[in-house]
Amino acid sequence: MAASFDAIIIGTGQAGPPLAVRLAGAGMKVAIVERKLFGGTCVNTGCIPTKTLVASAYAAHMARRAADFGVDAGPGAVDMKVDMKRVKARKDDISAKSRIGVESMLRSTPNVTVYTGSARFESAREVSVGAVRLTADRIFINVGGRAVIPDLPGLAGVDYFTNSSIMGVDFLPRHLVIVGGSYIGLEFGQMYRRFGSEVTIVEMGSRLIHREDEDVSAAIREILQAEGIRIYLGAECISVSKHAGGIALGVSCSEVLPEIVGSHLLLAVGRRPNTNDLGLENAGVAVDQRGYITVDDALATNVPGIWALGDCNGHGGFTHTSYNDYEIAAANLLDHDPRRISDRITAYGLYIDPPLGRAGMTESEVRKSGRSALIGTRAMTRVGRAVEKGETLGFMKILVDADSRKILGASILGTGGDEAIHCVLDTMYAKAPYTVMQRAVHIHPTVSELIPTMLGELKPL
Numbered sequence: 001m002a003a004s005f006d007a008i009i010i011g012t013g014q015a016g017p018p019l020a021v022r023l024a025g026a027g028m029k030v031a032i033v034e035r036k037l038f039g040g041t042c043v044n045t046g047c048i049p050t051k052t053l054v055a056s057a058y059a060a061h062m063a064r065r066a067a068d069f070g071v072d073a074g075p076g077a078v079d080m081k082v083d084m085k086r087v088k089a090r091k092d093d094i095s096a097k098s099r100i101g102v103e104s105m106l107r108s109t110p111n112v113t114v115y116t117g118s119a120r121f122e123s124a125r126e127v128s129v130g131a132v133r134l135t136a137d138r139i140f141i142n143v144g145g146r147a148v149i150p151d152l153p154g155l156a157g158v159d160y161f162t163n164s165s166i167m168g169v170d171f172l173p174r175h176l177v178i179v180g181g182s183y184i185g186l187e188f189g190q191m192y193r194r195f196g197s198e199v200t201i202v203e204m205g206s207r208l209i210h211r212e213d214e215d216v217s218a219a220i221r222e223i224l225q226a227e228g229i230r231i232y233l234g235a236e237c238i239s240v241s242k243h244a245g246g247i248a249l250g251v252s253c254s255e256v257l258p259e260i261v262g263s264h265l266l267l268a269v270g271r272r273p274n275t276n277d278l279g280l281e282n283a284g285v286a287v288d289q290r291g292y293i294t295v296d297d298a299l300a301t302n303v304p305g306i307w308a309l310g311d312c313n314g315h316g317g318f319t320h321t322s323y324n325d326y327e328i329a330a331a332n333l334l335d336h337d338p339r340r341i342s343d344r345i346t347a348y349g350l351y352i353d354p355p356l357g358r359a360g361m362t363e364s365e366v367r368k369s370g371r372s373a374l375i376g377t378r379a380m381t382r383v384g385r386a387v388e389k390g391e392t393l394g395f396m397k398i399l400v401d402a403d404s405r406k407i408l409g410a411s412i413l414g415t416g417g418d419e420a421i422h423c424v425l426d427t428m429y430a431k432a433p434y435t436v437m438q439r440a441v442h443i444h445p446t447v448s449e450l451i452p453t454m455l456g457e458l459k460p461l
């Protein structure tokens with residue numbers, strides 16, 4: 001069976017569905033293909049379910065802290081239990097609403113035809129989905145990524161979770177061992193500790209989230225350790241084996257460190273693009289050494305008429321960057337508006353509690369750039385809103401170019417940091433000097449109100 005379209009979209013992540021609707025609205029006949037769950041990673045195994053679980057974990061944490069706020073939670077506070085079946089049911093419900101929403105939106109959009117199955121390039125203009133052959137002059141790839149399974153000795157003989165399979169857990173692991181001390185591993189680590197599990201995080205590098213500044217990594221390590229999470233850094237030689245107590249993890253080749261014995265294992269060592277089984281070679285689409293599809297600043301691949309959006313192009317790795325890829329593709333194609341990936345400022349959150357909000361360059365990147373810069377810092381103990389909420393862990397810092405007076409970057413590790421970072425981000429997008437924000441009157445009491453104050457106390461870096 002064959003069908004011809006104006007555009008084919010492979011994958012229903014964060015870029016594909018809005019692009020399908022936009023192209024169809026412009027009069028194109030669009031085919032969109034999904035092989036698994038509509039909405040992709042964010043909706044089913046990424047942002048939405050994890051942040052839903054983080055919310056349950058926060059509720060448990062605050063229930064335990066009730067007395068700090070003068071609230072007598074009764075005898076239940078001492079013996080507080082998290083009902084993991086209800087936690088999972090809440091998460092499943094929120095995820096499902098989003099997934100069903102994406103699918104029904106696509107199925108009800110005029111000019112859009114939905115295909116379910118694995119899409120594969122047969123040529124630069126032809127894609128197969130099972131026995132069906134689809135052709136189009138424009139093909140958009142939005143296939144996302146999946147968890148890397150590291151080649152650890154002994155792994156084949158033990159059970160383990162990834163960020164996807166742990167979504168099925170409706171019980172409390174007695175002791176969750178997490179391999180990987182970066183964004184995904186830390187979110188799961190704190191969440192399960194707050195649910196009541198023992199948690200050990202094992203990281204190969206010399207510090208957690210090594211892409212962040214050292215002071216940010218150190219502060220996050222302290223926050224997690226204070227909650228009773230065990231953290232092993234510099235685990236150069238990780239091996240796993242079955243153990244009467246579940247699984248045993250060797251972390252050192254020299255055997256100086258004892259084995260870690262846990263009941264369950266979560267692998268969180270990174271992501272890889274879903275490009276290996278797409279038949280890209282049949283279309284001549286180029287990928288880099290790690291399998292990411294090579295694109296130009298407007299998301300075009302090396303093959304005219306084929307674009308790659310979202311995690312599979314290696315420029316981003318976030319829901320907001322994938323959605324922005326949709327905006328860039330649509331603007332160039334339909335609006336004659338030459339939007340570019342390079343217009344984007346790096347920004348993201350780490351959703352431990354307190355969260356980390358990030359924008360632009362880190363301090364270490366600014367130092368490496370060799371430019372003359374100014375820095376402002378403030379501990380969250382000196383932020384009124386944080387004191388009032390009893391959430392004073394963390395700090396914020398901001399970096400400014402000493403010559404242009406433009407903001408270079410900021411890190412806000414603290415309560416509300418994931419929201420407060422946006423006033424910094426928008427000032428950066430406006431290309432305004434930092435003095436604009438310094439003189440702005442922010443609302444009291446907020447975390448954001450101290451950013452102008454911090455900008456008034458800049459020092460040479």
Ligand SMILES: Cc1cc2nc3c(=O)[nH]c(=O)nc-3n(C[C@H](O)[C@H](O)[C@H](O)COP(=O)(O)OP(=O)(O)OC[C@H]3O[C@@H](n4cnc5c(N)ncnc54)[C@H](O)[C@@H]3O)c2cc1C
Pocket residue numbers: 010011012013014015016033034035036037038039040041042043045046047048050117118119120142143144145163184274277278309310311312317318319320321322351
């Ligand atoms: C645990 C976790 C937490 C995260 N938290 C955050 C967060 O808080 N904030 C944030 O911004 N980002 C977060 N992310 C990242 C975010 O989920 C992704 O960046 C986002 O989903 C964008 O993905 P995408 O659009 O590239 O594709 P995806 O969402 O990965 O979707 C790709 C789709 O393509 C389908 N597909 C693949 N191959 C084929 C094929 N051959 N044929 C047909 N269909 C195919 C897949 O089944 C999938 O549905 C998180 C990720 C994880 C794993």
